[in-house]
Amino acid sequence: MPTKPAGTLYRGREGMWSWVGHRITGVVIFFFLLVHVLDTSLVRVSPEAYTAVIGAYKNPLMALGETGLVAAILFHAFNGLRVIAVDFWKKGAKYQRQMLWIVLAVWLVVFAGFAIRHLSLALGGH
Amino acid sequence: MTTEMAEPASKIELPAGVGGGGEIPTFNITLRVRRYNPEVSEEARWDDFKLTMYGTDRVLDALHKVKWEIDGSVSFRRSCAHGICGSDAMRINGRNRLACKTLLKDLDTTKPITVEPIKGLPVEKDLIVDMEPFFQSYREIMPFLISKGHEPTKERIQSIEDRERFDDTTKCILCAACTSSCPVFWTDGQYFGPAAIVNAHRFIFDSRDDAGDMRLEILNDKEGVWRCRTTFNCSEACPRGIQVTQAIAEVKQAILARKM
Numbered sequence: 001m002p003t004k005p006a007g008t009l010y011r012g013r014e015g016m017w018s019w020v021g022h023r024i025t026g027v028v029i030f031f032f033l034l035v036h037v038l039d040t041s042l043v044r045v046s047p048e049a050y051t052a053v054i055g056a057y058k059n060p061l062m063a064l065g066e067t068g069l070v071a072a073i074l075f076h077a078f079n080g081l082r083v084i085a086v087d088f089w090k091k092g093a094k095y096q097r098q099m100l101w102i103v104l105a106v107w108l109v110v111f112a113g114f115a116i117r118h119l120s121l122a123l124g125g126h
Numbered sequence: 127m128t129t130e131m132a133e134p135a136s137k138i139e140l141p142a143g144v145g146g147g148g149e150i151p152t153f154n155i156t157l158r159v160r161r162y163n164p165e166v167s168e169e170a171r172w173d174d175f176k177l178t179m180y181g182t183d184r185v186l187d188a189l190h191k192v193k194w195e196i197d198g199s200v201s202f203r204r205s206c207a208h209g210i211c212g213s214d215a216m217r218i219n220g221r222n223r224l225a226c227k228t229l230l231k232d233l234d235t236t237k238p239i240t241v242e243p244i245k246g247l248p249v250e251k252d253l254i255v256d257m258e259p260f261f262q263s264y265r266e267i268m269p270f271l272i273s274k275g276h277e278p279t280k281e282r283i284q285s286i287e288d289r290e291r292f293d294d295t296t297k298c299i300l301c302a303a304c305t306s307s308c309p310v311f312w313t314d315g316q317y318f319g320p321a322a323i324v325n326a327h328r329f330i331f332d333s334r335d336d337a338g339d340m341r342l343e344i345l346n347d348k349e350g351v352w353r354c355r356t357t358f359n360c361s362e363a364c365p366r367g368i369q370v371t372q373a374i375a376e377v378k379q380a381i382l383a384r385k386m
Contacts, residue, residue, distance in 0.1 A: 007160065007170075008240055011220035015358025015371075016309065086356045086375060093372035096358060 063122030212301030244306035304360035
């Protein structure tokens with residue numbers, strides 16, 4: 001009975017999925033930086049155009065996007081420190097899993113703090 | 127087949143229903159094997175086999191039962207069948223394992239058990255892959271003792287501490303479970319891969335060896351240790367329990383320490 005023709009996904013554990021997350025957030029941050037460099041460089045071309053573009057960001061949809069961006073940057077930053085520790089700290093490889101839980105815990109605390117303040121400012125009026 | 131030997135009468139009185147061959151629990155499993163035969167079709171497919179197995183059986187025993195009793199065309203490698211030769215690395219339920227070291231009772235027998243060839247190496251037939259790219263990388267790191275100076279008349283003496291330094295990486299059986307579990311190796315076949323680095327580590331940190339610098343230079347390559355993204359799949363996959371990612375990190379540190 002031939003079923004699905006495709007192969008299965010490799011069932012890696014915490015290390016593999018943190019790497020997948022690191023990759024995805026890395027690409028997201030890259031595209032943000034691309035747009036960010038472009039919109040910021042507009043100020044040299046025409047300050048009016050710059051103001052118009054930055055002003056266009058002031059809407060709820062962009063606020064959600066910014067929240068997502070901060071979530072990605074925070075994960076990439078904290079997990080990046082974990083990867084450095086794995087490479088250069090003698091016991092890094094041994095405690096990589098514990099370090100991932102620490103990364104996620106710190107991420108949750110910092111992100112929750114940011115999200116509450118940012119979304120209440122952006123969506124809750126003044 | 128029919129010559130059944132009668133068991134010698136037991137000297138111990140056992141109550142009926144205790145002892146004998148029927149003691150081991152049996153259970154039914156579905157073995158889902160990834161099939162590929164380029165002479166028939168370019169498409170791979172899944173074949174399901176329903177088997178009754180014993181609690182002491184391993185995935186390799188299930189494969190043997192299929193090959194010997196149901197479908198002789200199922201192809202896989204195995205040699206010693208006891209976790210020493212490293213021939214039967216395959217992807218069992220999505221993870222690289224040795225078929226001869228994976229007990230069926232440790233897997234979820236309520237669902238089909240999937241068996242696929244290891245990833246990242248060209249499949250030749252069913253579960254058999256072309257190991258040549260793997261051994262090519264292995265040869266490139268020079269996995270043999272290189273020493274300068276005169277050959278000693280006696281053995282090359284080494285302290286217990288010096289031997290301990292690379293003990294973990296001497297355990298490798300070259301089964302390729304680590305290299306073919308590495309996401310970097312799947313997409314970049316040029317990467318040396320964990321197994322080659324493990325075997326380089328075994329000589330780099332051997333006090334009797336004099337070619338450590340040469341091996342570090344080889345692994346300092348673009349496709350060397352720096353391709354490692356510390357996903358830890360290799361450490362999870364190793365049937366000998368080698369701390370592969372740790373070994374790779376030690377080689378990375380040795381390259382940097384040497385540069386300073």
